[in-house]
Amino acid sequence: MKKIIKYVITDILRNRIMLAYTVFLLALSFSIFSLEDSPSKGLLSMLNIVLIFVPLMSIIFSTIYIYNSVEFVELLVSQPLRRKTIWLSLFTGLAGSLSIAYLVGVGIAVLLYEPSVTGLMILSIGIFLSIIFSAIAMLAAVITRDKAKGIGIAILLWLYFSLLFDGLVLFLLFQFSDYPIEKSMILLSMLNPIDLSRILILLKMDMSAMMGYTGAVFKDFFGTSTGIIVSFSVLFLWIVLPVWFSVRRFNRKDL
């Protein structure tokens, strides 16, 4: 498994996009922190980048990369290797290099300007999102053979998680505003890794006061250590489930 990961990572490094991504994140994080007057404000601006840009980059790069390595996978499948090993190595290589790019690109600035709990939270959430969205990309890419369709599915999934889902939640909120739905909102937020990440970070920033009663309920749940453990386990599930489904699918796939 290690060997295949090594080949995947050297291949990713060779195509330089990952390097450009790292440099871009570095430039962005340093300019944000030096433009804002207080580092905590800078962190808030960073949040939007982490929640929008990182998932987008992860899911699209991963999907395209998987489609481009069809030949590589085909070559390996006829060799004495377990299919699961091939697929998981591909995932590990992708998720690993995306996380490292993020860690270098954002981590340095955050640790220099705001090495607080909130800063660390942003770092860990960003890594989780990188891994989660490459896991979702693995699933999108294994479902269809057609490259255009696969990339389309990936982009739609990203749109769904970052925009449409919030719209749906807002719609539900207004429709059921007469009922006590705060508790179910917690459950609903678990269905979207981006939302869950946003809530986790905003609560660490003490912005919950601006979220009204729902914010208080959130604080009650996500503020406790049980809440944090539960939400990180849910984020972890968001990695495991897509990967598990994609492995199952890949095991039966005709090449």
Add this chain to the structure above:
Amino acid sequence: MIIANNVTKKFGRLKALDNVSMTCNKGECIALVGPNGSGKTTLIKSILGMVVPDSGFITFNGNNILHHWQYRSNIGYMPQIGRYPDNMTIGHVLDMMKDIRQQSKATDEDLIDAFQIRPLYKKRMRTLSGGTRQKVSACIAFLFNPDVLVLDEPTAGLDPIASEKLKEKIILEKKKGKLVLITSHVLSELDDLVTQVIYMQDGLLRFHKPIEEIHTDTGEKKLAKAIAHYMQHQAL
């Protein structure tokens, strides 16, 4: 060595393999022949585990291949169309294969020398011509001295000299008692190679006979004519 039991595979509505059963033993050289789209490549890919049958199973040395992925270390496979990562060089691909297989047995680099691949080691795969690609595929198939050779249209796209060299190599390996499975449309090439013939049509295995039986059946000495005889008389 390889036994297929009622293997069926459908691609949508098309039955690529229809209840195919066959047995291949050591030391045989089996030609898989049949018209285009008769399921030859699908059968070969099922043996390699690249295509998963809808029903039926395949065993290799008595083990179901679905659960024993290690069996592939005994197979050298040369695909019909070799597809390799574009930005790897020939040298990288060969090194990677050696690295992955990590075989203690010495590698068999006869073909690399015969095809004069070494001077091309620094060339990227995407810049190669179809014929050179075929040569690389052949080198990889023979590299690890496998017990079974699965060759899908090995000589398609090769120049006459290279295909003659490949044929010599196949005969040499056959003499060592290896099982060789070979598909080809150029039946005249198979004449001095094969010991058995499997004829497939529309996903069905029509017959599996030793070459001597085919000669006596049809009275033809050449395989091409013998197969033509079968197709005309439909006496399958």
